[in-house]
Amino acid sequence: MEFHVPKRKLIEVALPLEKINQQSAREKSIRHGHPSTMHLWWARRPLATARAVLFAQLVDDPSENAPEYRDEAERREERDVDAYVERRIISERERLFDLIERMVDWDNLGDEELFDQVRAEIMRSTDNNPPAILDPFAGGGTIPLEAQRLGLEAHASDLNPVAVLINKALIEIPPKFAGRDPVFPDAVGQRNSWPKASGLAEDVRRYGSWMRDEADKRIGHLYPKATLTDGSTATVIAWIWARTVTCPNPACGISMPLVRSWWLGKKKGKEAYVVPSVRDGKVAFTIGHDPSAAPIKDSDGTVGRAGATCISCGTGVSLEYVRLQSREIGLGAQLMAVVADGPSSRIYLPPTDEHIAAADLPMPQSLPQGALPEKALSFRVQAYGMVAWVDLFTNRQLAALTTFSDLVVEVREKVFRDAAVASRIEGERLERGGADVAAYADAVATYLGMSVSKFAARNNVMCGWESGMDRLRGSFQRQAIPMTWDYAEAMPLTGTGGSFSAVISSEAEVLDAFFHQGTEIGIATQQDAATRTYSNAVVSTDPPYYDNIGYSDLSDFFYVWLRRSLKDLYPDLLSTLLVPKAEELVANPHRHGGKDAAREFFEDGFEDVFRLARLGVQNDFPATVYYAFKQAETDSNGVASTGWETLLASMIQAGWMITATWPSRSEMASRMIASGTNALASSIVLALRPRPEDAPIIDRRTLLSDLRSSLPESLRVLQQGSIAPVDLAQAAIGPGMAIFSRHSKILEPNGQKMGVRDALRAINAILDEVLSEQEGDFDRETRWCVAWFESHGFEVSSFGEAETLANAKNASISGLARSGVLSTGGGKVKLFEPAELPEDYDPRADDHLSLWEVVLHMAKALDDKGLDAAGLILARAEGRGLDMTAAHELAYRLYAISEKRGLTKPGILFNALGSSWPEVRSAANSAESAQPVDVADQLDFDSLTEG
Ligand SMILES: C[S@@+](CC[C@H](N)C(=O)[O-])C[C@H]1O[C@@H](n2cnc3c(N)ncnc32)[C@H](O)[C@@H]1O
Structure with a gap:
């Protein structure tokens, strides 16, 4: 029985993954004004990824508009309606991709017109009634903040009070006070207007500076010149x-x-x-x-x-x-x-x-x-x-920290008095929902209290001295409390790295960069994800992953200082002496009586959360979940990891279907391939839909035939979107898993239930099949080269073997040698590597043209000379009648083979060619010599085989 899945969302079909990943990698080096600099949290997701995922989770895939395009084709009296519909879907996807590519770029964050467009697109796909987004493991606040940037109501919860405070500072407080003037005496006149959170930022800067000056009076004598x-x-x-x-x-x-x-x-x-x-x-x-x-x-x-x-x-x-x-x-x-x-x-x-x-x-x-x-x-x-x-901490560091913590309490009173000059309404405290004088004083004090906590990370005995850079190295370079032998004690009162002023200025920079206009709704609460409710919101979340990070233990470092300065502002949130730990979903062997018990606690809890979330779910939108990958767990094929399988199985068991799996990385793919064969993503984003209660049961054979009939199309769409070849296998698991998980059971011939591990194996095997089937579109020389490459890479091997293969593929070795793709001699044959090919290749002058030759030359040209050179070859080869869609598919196939054979260098070249195909194509379109050639001049592949 087929059942209807509500409108497919873009994330369930295609994503411009390479661009998203590139921007996510780039974001790592951005320091000024990045929201992560407001307070330390461990292993944050990149903002760019979260933004793109949320957008694609809500926006319809253009294939949903097929009926509309069909009507359009009929109105236009198109001869080939199907082809027209297909073209429209592709061009509409390209338009959405373009929007995503622009919105993930850090440099465009201030482009209000662009974000208006982005929000309008979401409105269109949600009947002007977009859902609220809920992140029940909100941590450093990446997902809720990005939801809010996209115009969505954002709900953030976390068990950890430090994370809750960070989320309040990012999504709850700024909209409340957006557009307000600063209250610090004489600050308001410094500018004509104080849009967004700039007034708040100014007050944080000024009151922070007041705190520093006060601290100087009290403890300045401890720091001689x-x-x-x-x-x-x-x-x-x-x-x-x-x-x-x-x-x-x-x-x-x-x-x-x-x-x-x-x-x-x-x-x-x-x-x-x-x-x-x-x-x-x-x-x-x-x-x-x-x-x-x-x-x-x-x-x-x-x-x-x-x-x-x-x-x-x-x-x-x-x-x-x-x-x-x-x-x-x-x-x-x-x-x-x-x-x-x-x-x-x-x-x-x-x-x-x-x-x-x-x-x-x-x-x-x-x-x-x-x-x-x-x-x-x-x-x-x-x-x-x-x-x-x-x-x-040293005693002197403790003196500074207690002084600054006391000053947070004092500064709140000062802000309160100053704010009361501008407004007479005292109002409720911030935690009680206030938005007037008392609440504003709480808000400014919150940022300053967080600054003291952040300051602690650069003023403790885990900080070292970086001799290579002549500067202090803050603690928490890793998620650890390590032993440091020689340590550096910063001067806290001047403008350098470890000082309070430096912390304040980075805090204010984050507020200055905020987009909040005052209309946004953001709510951050402390809740256990395993017991909270999940109704009326769409989930996007990044749960903890086994024992990767011990959040609650680590965050006590900050909590004790936050509690000291902000307890009166957040009496409930900061009521416990330390961060609550018992319910924390982390496989901590010390807490749960050994490794096995810890793993069991984590896996059971994980499944409980997903079972609960399934109860409150809306079916109109998929949920998205980030899965943190641990490289160490992968096997030699890079596919199996017990954690991955177990968590996929938990989600399926909890009543979900998995409809997409996108590898997300914040490292450049080429760098990862180059640094070893391990090109795995740092995390995987999954899209989930609730599985209907009455989902059917099928047998293994039906599953395989369903996979065989639907995976080729999914793969074609992925390739059209130029997903990097390195990411193809992982991304293809999504459509495969969608078929597996939409059934309540898959029965093996022996009557047993098929497990996730077997399903993953089957999906990978069929993916291989599909990729090889694409070879049907290749000319016979290319088919020979691919088969040879698969067995020998660029190694030398025997002529006899080459001949046998040539007979099977109906190709000729001498013809291949003359066409310049291989060398022969001394009873040996060897394919040329891209680096061995001649420069300035011109397909127009080639009377033995093959896809293989063109793709290898394009890979070489792209690497040596860039897009224009590769584009020129594409244009000229196309002018000779070569099927360049097949050439694109060949780049994927060659990457897959290179990866399997551990050929790093060619792998990088083919990956780059496959993923930059759209750019190469647009370079081809503008290549000056892309004139069409006479039909009579076009190639007949069969005539080439004689050599
Ligand atoms: C992977 S982190 C989220 C990181 C976040 N996406 C970011 O970019 O900063 C997972 C979070 O889950 C929280 N957590 C662990 N157990 C929890 C529970 N039972 N309920 C709610 N949150 C929990 C941790 O405190 C941590 O902040």
Whole structure:
């Protein structure tokens, strides 16, 4: 029984994936004004991907308009109605692709006309009544923010209060105060108007600056200036410390420094490093600049994975000893160097008594409470005696953090007083839905409280000094709490990297870049995805993935500071001492009593969430789910991963059909292929539809025949959309899975239920079949070359074998040799690689033209000279009557073979050619010599075989 699936959405048919992925990769290097810089969160999805996915999830695939195009064709009295309809569908898809390609470009985010167009397109496909979007695992807020940018009501929930606050800051607060003037005294007159969130941004900037100045008055004396050799003074940027432990050698017993690297600055001509010496049982440090005496890799530092070495007596010290000492008496710390801000570069100075004394202060009072988890994913510091969150800071850092946290409370009162000058309505607090004076004060304080939390990430003992860049390295480069031996303590009160001012300015930049006009609806709440309701919204979400990231444990680092400054503003959200953990959907073996139990907890919870979501679902739109891929789990074919299969099976089991699977990457495909054979995506976006309760049962044979009849068309559409060849196999799983999962059961001949693993195998096998069937469109020389390439790549092999194959394919080796695609000699045959082909190939002068030759030359030309050169070959070959759609298909086939044979270089070339086909084609259209040739001049492939 066939059943009707409501209007197919673009995401279920085609996507301009390559462009989306390119922009997602590019986004990684954007720092200023990127919403992710508002507060740290782990493993965020790229905004560009989320934007494109949401759009394609709501907008109809143009094939839904076929009846309309058919009427149109009849009105126009088109002779071939089907061909007209097909052309219209393709051109309409191209129009939508163009819109997506423009809207994913970071540079176009301010283009209001473009986004009006985008929103209008969504309106058209949703009867002017677009659904609300719900992300129940909202994390860093990427999906809800992008939903809101597309004009959709956005609902974000997360179990984690830190994530909820981030979402409030991104989608809930800005629309409330959009278009308002700043309230800081005299700020309003600085500009004529304060559109979007610029007024709020200005207040964050100004009150943030006030906090900094106040902090300077209270703790400025803790940060003495540096005295340079000429007697002048300079601001300090950072203090570099070494941890110390007592040398276990009784004859030595010095306080030995534990240092990973002595290097301070590696820039050429400005080299600087720490030079230790021991006198009277004490270690002293000076600064060296002579590159010839600098530390070398093998002897740099005193501590590594294998243990430490005493710089005085040379005793080797095990890390076990260091851990024991750390836990029993604690590690010491010794100042190694002071980094001052010189006129043109960093100046590295040896420690002085003044600087040592300035850092020597008692632990401040009223610190946040909270113990580190005894054990957690990627936490290393507990073994070294750090048991409370405050142990991750020096006393001076704690002094700065408590001062700034206190100032958040004070600044809220100040904002309140200033705002009351402009308006008399006090109104409700922000958390109670207010939007007046009290709520505004809460809003500004929220951003400033988040700034203090973000500031903590650059002011703790996990921060290091990057000698290659002469700058501080913030913590959380990875999702971990690692042990750092030598650490850098930033100067918090001036304008450099680790300072409060730097944090405030990046925070304000995010607000400045916001699109909010005040009409958007955004709601961020704390909810467990496994118990919340799912009605009245379409889901787009990125769930946690097994044990990839221990969000709740990690986020306690921030939570304790957020709670200290914002508890009164968010009494419910910040009520618990630490982030709630029990319901967190993470396979944490420490929490769930071992690896197996943790995996079971995660998989059961995952299925529960999808079962619950299935209950509240609307059938008009697919849901979208991001699946985080772990490269390590893939097998040698790059397809099977137990996690992937298990989660697909869970979703199907929970009552969903899978209608699309798009590989999404934030690395360039070519870079990934080049860096090894592993070109897998970093995540996969799935589209899901609820499976009807009465979905039919079929047998394996029917499934295979359904796959065989529908996959070729799906594949053709994917290729038309120029999905990168590297992504084809993964993207083709979607249409295959759609057929598998729309049945309640597939029965094997032995009566057993077919599993996902078998379905994936069957889909891959049929994909191979379909790709080989496309060879039917190739000329016989090309068919021979493909078959040879499949068995031998570009290797040399025997002439006899080549002849046998040529007989089977009705081709001739001598003809192939004359056409310039291979070399023969000494009883051997070898296909030419693109690099071995001659330059300046011109199909017009080729009397042995084949698709193979044209495609290889195009790949070479694209790589060597770019689009125009490849386009010229395309135009000229087409002028000779060659079927260039088949040429495009050949590029996919050659990529697939290269990948299977592990041929990295040609793989990159064929992938680039397949995915940039539309650009090559438009270059061909404008190629000057693309004149049509006489029909009489066109090629007859059969006449070529004689050679
Ligand atoms: C992969 S992250 C989402 C990242 C987000 N898409 C972004 O771009 O920043 C998954 C999120 O699920 C949250 N989470 C884990 N268990 C949860 C639960 N039971 N209910 C709700 N959220 C949960 C985590 O706190 C985390 O923020």
